[in-house]
Amino acid sequence: MFNKKVYSKKYTLDHKEDKRNYDKNYYSENKGEISRKHKIYQMENKDKISKITSRWARKNPEKVKAQSLARRIHIPKGMNCQSCNNNLGKHKHHPNYSYPFNIIFLCFKCHKKIHRS
Ligand SMILES: [Zn+2]
Numbered sequence: 097m098f099n100k101k102v103y104s105k106k107y108t109l110d111h112k113e114d115k116r117n118y119d120k121n122y123y124s125e126n127k128g129e130i131s132r133k134h135k136i137y138q139m140e141n142k143d144k145i146s147k148i149t150s151r152w153a154r155k156n157p158e159k160v161k162a163q164s165l166a167r168r169i170h171i172p173k174g175m176n177c178q179s180c181n182n183n184l185g186k187h188k189h190h191p192n193y194s195y196p197f198n199i200i201f202l203c204f205k206c207h208k209k210i211h212r213s
């Protein structure tokens with residue numbers, strides 16, 4: 097006996113899987129393309145980018161200093177995000193750039209949230 101309800105449910109599930117695979121493929125195919133384009137853009141606009149970067153560095157000397165000092169600080173293994181405590185705190189964040197060694201460890205989500213607010 098043919099059960100229409102079950103069939104359509106199965107179809108949706110199969111279809112969902114297809115879509116997920118399609119998205120995944122689409123993303124990974126375009127990831128290469130995007131990073132390639134990004135590299136080309138950077139090569140072609142080297143001067144422009146370095147000008148922007150050095151202008152930013154001149155305007156934010158304390159941030160440059162804080163960032164280079166923070167690079168020497170290693171994130172403790174298994175460190176949890178100090179904001180949500182749910183994910184690993186893989187990102188270093190400076191609550192105040194005047195204190196370059198005063199950094200907190202955040203997950204990607206919380207770090208993004210902090211810079212958005
Ligand atoms: Zn977090």
Ligand SMILES: [Zn+2]
Pocket residue numbers: 188189190207211
């Ligand atoms: Zn930050």
